[in-house]
Amino acid sequence: DTEVTQTPKHLVMGMTNKKSLKCEQHMGHRAMYWYKQKAKKPPELMFVYSYEKLSINESVPSRFSPECPNSSLLNLHLHALQPEDSALYLCASSQAGQANTEAFFGQGTRLTVV
């Protein structure tokens, strides 16, 4: 079982909706990540939080808004998405400040924008 929990597992939303994806880990990791994975493609990094501060934003459109309210939680707020934003959204966590550490991934939220 993964130690990174994502909710919901599936989400269908209209282009005018506002929704949020949630991610939680209790491994004491202080780095958390959002990745986007389209079908048959590798995960692509969207955002990195380190010690609850946004450290990397990979030029993601503003309709995606991340939030890290505490060291265990990571949210991704969605607003006015497009159908091409449909994908599997993966959350991951790792120890912060170290490159030689593995990332642990959640099972993802499969998002469909209609």
Next chain:
Amino acid sequence: AQSVSQHNHHVILSEAASLELGCNYSYGGTVNLFWYVQYPGQHLQLLLKYFSGDPLVKGIKGFEAEFIKSKFSFNLRKPSVQWSDTAEYFCAVKPNTGFQKLVFGTGTRLLVSP
């Protein structure tokens, strides 16, 4: 910025056959190397990792990988595959310095026929 290439996009093997998946990366500095596996409908799991030391690393489920610095390669091997190894395999690289982003290769889809 680093990049990762996996030359085999689809591999079909019979059970008991040997497996080797290629991974090459492009980055001028010291890197940390990973192989992740994604079984159908499951989350990304770490197979093995290389940070430093012995370039031949062993992972879970009988997998191993060899880091060849001169070739910028980190190929994954398994002497005898099983049907349960059917999955997508991703090589990933994270540099030791600068923005420590974990970047994935394009993935190799392995199908093992019983």
